[in-house]
Amino acid sequence: MYSEKVMDHFNNPRNVGEIENPSGVGTVGNAKCGDIMRIYLDIDDNGIIQEAKFKTFGCGAAVATSSMATELVKGKTVQQALEVTNKAVMEALDGLPPVKVHCSLLAEEAIHAALWDYAEKNNIKIEGLEKPVDDIEEKMEEEY
Amino acid sequence: MIYLDNAATTKVSEEVFESMKPYFCEQYANPSAIYSFAGKSMKAVDEARKNIADLIGAKPNEIYFTAGGSESDNWAIKAAAELYNTKGKHIITSTIEHHAVLHTCQYLEKQGYEVTYVNVDEYGVIKLDELEAAIRPDTILITIMAANNEIGTIQPLKEIGGLAKKNGILFHTDAVQAYGHIPLNVDELGIDMLSASGHKFHGPKGIGFLYIRKGVRIGSFVHGGAQERSRRAGTHNTPGIVGIGTAAALAADGLQARMEKETALRDYLIKRVLTEISYTRLNGHETDRLPNNANFCFRFIEGESLLILLDQQGICASSGSACTSGSLDPSHVLLAIGLPHEIAHGSLRLTLSEETTREDIDFTVDAIKKIVERLRSMSPLYEDFIKQNQKEEA
Numbered sequence A: 001m002y003s004e005k006v007m008d009h010f011n012n013p014r015n016v017g018e019i020e021n022p023s024g025v026g027t028v029g030n031a032k033c034g035d036i037m038r039i040y041l042d043i044d045d046n047g048i049i050q051e052a053k054f055k056t057f058g059c060g061a062a063v064a065t066s067s068m069a070t071e072l073v074k075g076k077t078v079q080q081a082l083e084v085t086n087k088a089v090m091e092a093l094d095g096l097p098p099v100k101v102h103c104s105l106l107a108e109e110a111i112h113a114a115l116w117d118y119a120e121k122n123n124i125k126i127e128g129l130e131k132p133v134d135d136i137e138e139k140m141e142e143e144y
Numbered sequence B: 001m002i003y004l005d006n007a008a009t010t011k012v013s014e015e016v017f018e019s020m021k022p023y024f025c026e027q028y029a030n031p032s033a034i035y036s037f038a039g040k041s042m043k044a045v046d047e048a049r050k051n052i053a054d055l056i057g058a059k060p061n062e063i064y065f066t067a068g069g070s071e072s073d074n075w076a077i078k079a080a081a082e083l084y085n086t087k088g089k090h091i092i093t094s095t096i097e098h099h100a101v102l103h104t105c106q107y108l109e110k111q112g113y114e115v116t117y118v119n120v121d122e123y124g125v126i127k128l129d130e131l132e133a134a135i136r137p138d139t140i141l142i143t144i145m146a147a148n149n150e151i152g153t154i155q156p157l158k159e160i161g162g163l164a165k166k167n168g169i170l171f172h173t174d175a176v177q178a179y180g181h182i183p184l185n186v187d188e189l190g191i192d193m194l195s196a197s198g199h200k201f202h203g204p205k206g207i208g209f210l211y212i213r214k215g216v217r218i219g220s221f222v223h224g225g226a227q228e229r230s231r232r233a234g235t236h237n238t239p240g241i242v243g244i245g246t247a248a249a250l251a252a253d254g255l256q257a258r259m260e261k262e263t264a265l266r267d268y269l270i271k272r273v274l275t276e277i278s279y280t281r282l283n284g285h286e287t288d289r290l291p292n293n294a295n296f297c298f299r300f301i302e303g304e305s306l307l308i309l310l311d312q313q314g315i316c317a318s319s320g321s322a323c324t325s326g327s328l329d330p331s332h333v334l335l336a337i338g339l340p341h342e343i344a345h346g347s348l349r350l351t352l353s354e355e356t357t358r359e360d361i362d363f364t365v366d367a368i369k370k371i372v373e374r375l376r377s378m379s380p381l382y383e384d385f386i387k388q389n390q391k392e393e394a
Helices: A003-013 A061-075 A078-082 A086-092 A098-121 A135-143 B014-020 B036-055 B071-081 B099-110 B128-134 B157-166 B238-251 B255-276 B304-311 B330-335 B357-378 B380-393
Strands: A024-030 A037-043 A049-057 B063-066 B090-094 B112-117 B139-143 B170-174 B193-197 B208-212 B280-282 B293-298 B347-351
Touching: A024 A098, A024 B071, A037 A061, A037 B099, A049 A061, A049 B380, A061 A086, A061 A098, A061 B208, A061 B304, A078 A098, A078 B063, A086 A098, B014 B238, B036 B063, B036 B238, B063 B071, B063 B238, B071 B099, B071 B170, B071 B193, B071 B208, B071 B255, B090 B099, B090 B357, B099 B112, B112 B128, B128 B157, B139 B157, B157 B170, B255 B280, B255 B357, B280 B380, B304 B347
Parallel strands: B090 B112, B090 B139, B139 B170, B170 B193
Antiparallel strands: A024 A037, A037 A049, B063 B208, B193 B208, B280 B293, B293 B347
16 A cells, blocks of 8 residues: 555654754644654754654654655755655655545644744744644643 | 454365355355255255354254345344334444444434443443443344454353343344354343354355344345345355355364463463563453454554554554554544553554464564564654653652
8 A cells, every 4th residue: 555665764764763952843743643743853053954853653654754754854954844845755755545645744744843943942933934733742731 | 474363354264165165166056946956055055054053052044144244233233223113213232343333323323213332341341230221111222242353352241131131122242253253152142133254253255144033023134035034135145155154063163172272372472462562451351352362552652553564574463543444543442441542543453363373473472572662762652751751760
C-alpha cells in the first residue's frame, strides 16, 4: 500500500532524534488520533536551517513524512522552509494512500510549529507564518 | 513466515482440502436433484451437518448452512427482530460485539428497534448485573458473542443463557471465534441460535452455519429455493459444506489436548512479553480467554508501525490501531475495556494455531522486543515520559 520511497523513509528514517537547546521545536497531532510529530530545528544567525530532527508516534506514513519533511527543510532559509507544503512532502515520497494524506499535513504543521517557536523565542515575525493551532500539550491536558 | 493471525483466518488443513476435492469435478451434482448421481452429494452434505451438530450437542436438523459468520449473524438478529416485533422491539447486545452484530443492531435501530449495549469490565467480560437490569417486558433478543475476536475473552454464556431462559427471551451467540476452539454445548449453555464460520477453524472460506434450536421459528433471510428445509435458499455449496464438516470433525478430535497445548504456548508468550518488555499490558482476561489468543498494548508506540516491522521479519499479526481500522478511532473493543485512545493505538494481537511452535514464539518475542525499543526511541510520547520521570526523580 505504500510507495518504495515511503517504505525507505519508514525503514531508514532520516534525522530521528532531538536537538539540545533547539532554535525552535514544535509538536503537533494528538495521541487520540494516533499521530504525534515533534520537529526540532537548529537555525543559524543568517536564518538558515542547519539541522532538523524529529520524533514521531504514529503509523508508517507518519514516520516517513516526518523523515522527508526534515530532509526537505535542511539547508533552507526560514522563508524557503515555509514553502515545504504537505503536497511537496507527498510528492517527494511518490504519493501517499488517500487515508494517509493527513500525515503529510501534520508534517507541514510540525515544521510551522517549530518555526513559530523560533520566531517567538527571537521576538521576530516570519512573513506568511500563522500561529499553529494544534498544540498537543494543551490538548493532552484537556483530555486526560 | 510465522503466521500469528489465526483469528483473521486459518489455513485449510490438508484433510479438509482432500475431503473437498471430489466435489468439484467428480461429484459435482446439485445435491437437491433426484437422480442417484446427486444422492452421493446429499449424503456428504448430511454427514457434514451431523459432524457440525455433534460438536455443540445439537441435532443435525438444527444446523442451517450459510455463506459465513456475517450472514448467520444478520439472519439470526434480523429474523428474530421481525418474528417478535409484535411482542416488543427491544434487543440487548454488548459493546464489544463483532461489527456483523453491532452494525446489524444499528440497522435495526434505524427501523425503529431499541438496542441496549451492555458494558464489559476491564477484562472484557460482560457485566451480568447490567444485562439483567436491561431486560424489559418488550425485550425480544439477547445477542452476546461467545468469545471476543480481538481480546479473546470468553463470555459467561451459561449465566446469560439462564437469564434469557428465565425471562423467555431468545439468546443468540456469535461463536465465530469459539466454535471448534473451546467446548460449547447449546443445551447446557441455553443457546437458541449460534453463528459460526468455517475458515476460523481450518475449514474453507465462504461457508458457515446458523444453529437454530428446534421450535425457534425465525423466517428465511435468503428467499428462493427449498434448500435447508426452505429456510435458506441457494444451491448447496457442496465442497464448502464437506470442508466445514471435515473441519468440525477434526476440531472435535482431540479438542482438549489441542486446547492444553495452545494454552501452554499462549501463556508462555504472554509471560515472556510481559516480563521482558516494560510498559506493556495484556488485554482481555488472564484465564477466561481463547486458548490461541494473546493481545497486548505497548505504550508510546503505534500499532501499524509495529505490524509493518513485524511483517519485515516474516511475522503476520494484527492490531486494533486506527490505521488498521480505516478510521481515526482505535478498536471499539479496546476502548470498551477502558483503555485511553493513545494506549489502544499501540495494540498487537497474536493468534496461534495448532502448528505454532515454541521456536515461532521465541523468534516473535525477540522481534517484538527490538521493534518496540526502536519505535519508542523515536516516539515523542516516550521522550516526554522519560523526561517526566527524570524530573520527578530529581
